[in-house]
Structures are given as structure tokens and as C-alpha cells.
Amino acid sequence: xxxxxPSHTRNRFWQVGDAPQPFSPVSxxxxxxxxxxxxxxxxxxxxxxxxxxxxxxxxxQCVDIEGDPRSPINEGKLCPKGANTFQLVQNPHRVTTxxxxxxYSDHWEEKPLDWAMERIAQLTKETRDxxxxxxxxxxxxxxxxTAIGHLGGATLDNEENYLIKKLFNTLGIxxxxxxARI
Numbered sequence: 001x002x003x004x005x006p007s008h009t010r011n012r013f014w015q016v017g018d019a020p021q022p023f024s025p026v027s028x029x030x031x032x033x034x035x036x037x038x039x040x041x042x043x044x045x046x047x048x049x050x051x052x053x054x055x056x057x058x059x060x061q062c063v064d065i066e067g068d069p070r071s072p073i074n075e076g077k078l079c080p081k082g083a084n085t086f087q088l089v090q091n092p093h094r095v096t097t098x099x100x101x102x103x104y105s106d107h108w109e110e111k112p113l114d115w116a117m118e119r120i121a122q123l124t125k126e127t128r129d130x131x132x133x134x135x136x137x138x139x140x141x142x143x144x145x146t147a148i149g150h151l152g153g154a155t156l157d158n159e160e161n162y163l164i165k166k167l168f169n170t171l172g173i174x175x176x177x178x179x180a181r182i
Contacts, residue, residue: 045155050155148168153179
């Protein structure tokens, strides 16, 4: 041969510096979608294991979610549900507004978040005021209500559970539970 490469080989190489590289111009121009993204620590929302995730954010948008290899819990691995957290976040059918259905209504209404927070506060106060027991039948001081309860989720950490317990005990709520049993 005369030192030339056969034409079918020559077209597969791209010159980078002095050495030919086995990349096309299209491949050379590509880069990771994570370039320029900020990794934010997150926790998988599905079960009580609490697998750590890295949520990549660029320009205020979530661009990817993957397992966090620094985590002693999951060491960067995710189950099939956890691996699809990005699709949960980016799903076009995901409801992102407050939906309210009044008693006996046959349809949902969209409401502002401030309205919903105020409504929850009002109903909590009304229920607590109507069901609060200061003393039991023996005259012992109890100061509680059994008409309100709280069930925590798997992704709550110890600090969040501590604050929830303090808040709800202050309101006299005694039915406080967490599915994760931490």
C-alpha cells in the first residue's frame, strides 16, 4: 500500500491535534447535558429506605436525577422506581397546582396555594377547638385531641421528625406516627 488509508477507514476518523481520532465531527461537538448543572442533594420519594439522589439543576430546571455514590445507604444505586424519579418530576401530566373539591361537588377547582394553607390552618384550629380535652374523666390533666393525627413519610429525616413531633404535641395532637420507624 502507498501509505494512504482505505477510504472506508479514512471517513471514520476525525483529526484532533496531530493524531486522528475515531470520532465523527458530530460526536466531537456533543457534550454532557450535565455540563454547567448544579448537583443538589435529594432523597428518593418512594419508599422508607431513603436512598440518596443527586438532582442536577440548570437554569432553574431539573435536568437529571441519579443515585448519589457518596451515600452509605444506596452507594449510587437506585431501584427501578428511584431510577425513574426524573420522569416523575418532568411528567407533563403531573399536577402542580392546588386542586380542591368541595363537599358534595362533582368537580375539582384550582385554588391558590395561600388559600389552601389558610384553609388547612382554619380546619385544624376548628377541629382542635371542638375536640380538645383539658382533663379526663378522673380530673387528670391531659390537654390533647384525638381527632387529628399525623403520618410522616419515608423521606423525613430525624430533624424534620423532631420538629413535627414538637409542633403537633404543642397543639395537643397525640396520634403522631412515621411509616419509616426511624
